[in-house]
Amino acid sequence: MVKTIMPIILRSGAACVIACLLIIDHAQAQQPEWIYIVTEHDTLWNLSEKYFPNVHYWKKFKKLNSISHPKRIKPGTRLRVPLAWLSEQAVPAKIVAARGDVELISAKSSMNRDSLVGIAVHLGDRLQTGPSASAAVEFADGTIITLHPQTTMLFDHLSAYSDTGMVDSRLRLSNGRVEIRAKPAAGPGSRFEIHTPSAVSAVRGTEYRAATQDNGITSWIEVLEGAVAATGGDTTTLVPAEFGTRVVLGEPPVPPRPLLRAPRLNPIPEKIRRSNWPLTWQSLKGATHYQIEVSTEADFSLIDWESRSENTRTPLPDLADGQYFMRVRGIDELGIAGLNQVLAVEIDARPQPPAPLKPVDGALLRGTVPTLHWTRSAEASHYRLQLATDEHFEEPVIDRSGLSTVTYEPPDIKPTTYHWRLASISTSGEQGPFGPSRSFQVKPAPAQPRITLDAGENRVRASWQTGAEGQSYQVQIADDPQFNHLLLDKLIGTNQIEVSQVKGRVRYLRVRIVEADGYLGPWGAVQKIDPLPDRGWVAVLLSGLVVLLLL
Numbered sequence: 001m002v003k004t005i006m007p008i009i010l011r012s013g014a015a016c017v018i019a020c021l022l023i024i025d026h027a028q029a030q031q032p033e034w035i036y037i038v039t040e041h042d043t044l045w046n047l048s049e050k051y052f053p054n055v056h057y058w059k060k061f062k063k064l065n066s067i068s069h070p071k072r073i074k075p076g077t078r079l080r081v082p083l084a085w086l087s088e089q090a091v092p093a094k095i096v097a098a099r100g101d102v103e104l105i106s107a108k109s110s111m112n113r114d115s116l117v118g119i120a121v122h123l124g125d126r127l128q129t130g131p132s133a134s135a136a137v138e139f140a141d142g143t144i145i146t147l148h149p150q151t152t153m154l155f156d157h158l159s160a161y162s163d164t165g166m167v168d169s170r171l172r173l174s175n176g177r178v179e180i181r182a183k184p185a186a187g188p189g190s191r192f193e194i195h196t197p198s199a200v201s202a203v204r205g206t207e208y209r210a211a212t213q214d215n216g217i218t219s220w221i222e223v224l225e226g227a228v229a230a231t232g233g234d235t236t237t238l239v240p241a242e243f244g245t246r247v248v249l250g251e252p253p254v255p256p257r258p259l260l261r262a263p264r265l266n267p268i269p270e271k272i273r274r275s276n277w278p279l280t281w282q283s284l285k286g287a288t289h290y291q292i293e294v295s296t297e298a299d300f301s302l303i304d305w306e307s308r309s310e311n312t313r314t315p316l317p318d319l320a321d322g323q324y325f326m327r328v329r330g331i332d333e334l335g336i337a338g339l340n341q342v343l344a345v346e347i348d349a350r351p352q353p354p355a356p357l358k359p360v361d362g363a364l365l366r367g368t369v370p371t372l373h374w375t376r377s378a379e380a381s382h383y384r385l386q387l388a389t390d391e392h393f394e395e396p397v398i399d400r401s402g403l404s405t406v407t408y409e410p411p412d413i414k415p416t417t418y419h420w421r422l423a424s425i426s427t428s429g430e431q432g433p434f435g436p437s438r439s440f441q442v443k444p445a446p447a448q449p450r451i452t453l454d455a456g457e458n459r460v461r462a463s464w465q466t467g468a469e470g471q472s473y474q475v476q477i478a479d480d481p482q483f484n485h486l487l488l489d490k491l492i493g494t495n496q497i498e499v500s501q502v503k504g505r506v507r508y509l510r511v512r513i514v515e516a517d518g519y520l521g522p523w524g525a526v527q528k529i530d531p532l533p534d535r536g537w538v539a540v541l542l543s544g545l546v547v548l549l550l551l
Helices: 002-030 044-051 055-064 536-550
Strands: 033-037 078-082 088-090 093-099 102-105 126-129 134-138 144-147 152-161 167-181 191-195 200-203 207-213 218-225 227-232 235-240 243-248 278-280 289-295 305-309 313-315 322-331 341-347 356-358 363-366 372-374 382-388 398-403 417-425 438-443 452-455 459-463 472-478 486-492 496-500 507-514 520-523 527-529
Touching (some): 044 055, 126 144, 218 227, 218 235, 227 243, 235 243, 305 313, 356 417, 372 382
Parallel strands (some): 167 191
Antiparallel strands (some): 093 134, 102 126, 126 152, 134 144, 144 167, 152 167, 200 227, 278 313, 289 305, 322 341, 356 372, 382 417, 417 438, 472 507, 507 520, 507 527
């Protein structure tokens, strides 16, 4: 009985061993591997010393790859290397650029923005940017991320597999927005992941944007090149190039949707010659608002300024002179940002021109030369003033440089419309752009009417010289020469008026010219209107004389 059973047990045991070996071989086969290509002078010993925790791995290495001559391996041979065998060591990232209020916080210290460029970022560090700040971080494989303003990033895992080029970087974005330019994966051990409370984005070489807000409840992923695996709510979705998705905490990513196309920017000058230039673009279908960014870097590794607008225009900030890159993208109703429209511009707006104060734009002046008055520019030591009769200043009437005061009274100028503008000149002699022009109009003052009175029977006719076309005349009659008690105040279109004489009552008359725009000229000389003669006593006297003669 025993003899019968033993072979069965032995056979069963052998089967178990074989099964276990098969399971082990299968598990080993399933382990991720890195492929190393042999170069001249490579041996199993120096390769084991370079890539493995110790040199004794050479025996397993030899067996795995069925190498018969460990000292003589043919160059070009492909060797299998399980990732689990490779030495893994911490490798810091590095801050390659920083602008504005940027802070690196580690367990040991906190560093301000003045000392950040070139500083290493280690596992467990936190980097955060202020409202108008940005930073660029480079990883061991050359991947670069840009932190936009008001962003906080934690560095949860920073390591590399020996000298293989495979880097494992895992980051945690707690709030804000980042842009990633990830290098292609060097092998199966390469990993680049960004975690938010609601989503995980994993890449193996691509360019994309990631953002989160509301304490990580909502996240966005927008892929510009390559593809990104987006995970949320235990569901992973592949987001291809020029697609984006939104992930809400506990929910799967929304189906990837095409990114909005880049908006069309309206033309701008080759050189922007004044501050706060309005950048405008065409309305984009599907966009609820727009993101605008400015950088001195062509790759936007640093953000100098950013803004959001619900309109198709935004004034640029007060930037220093220089070359800039600007980009605009639409954002849809889910908050997914679209493709960028990028342009390069040159700003040459300094020293900034002063602001004209007086006369106000479009002022009308009568019979007087205006005193031009402007603000004092902090960037100017002198000013240049131009006065012209054409708005393009092709032939200026006055072109004065070196003005050190903020006022100027032109010499006598003929009546017409004038345009004037100003530029600042720095202490080094550099002239900045002219500011916006203003205009004023000079007209001759209306003449003082010369009034003539012609007496008629019980009436007086007042007349004066005929005025210019469009002029009218204000006539006033009063009981007193100071015209405190007006009897008549009338606007007429002719250059004469008849006034009845009143018995026993002296009255006064004056006239002035009124321009078509309502401007009032000077009063003419006050004229006295005598009363009607009182003839009653003359008749009594004559009757008395007649009676006396008859006696």
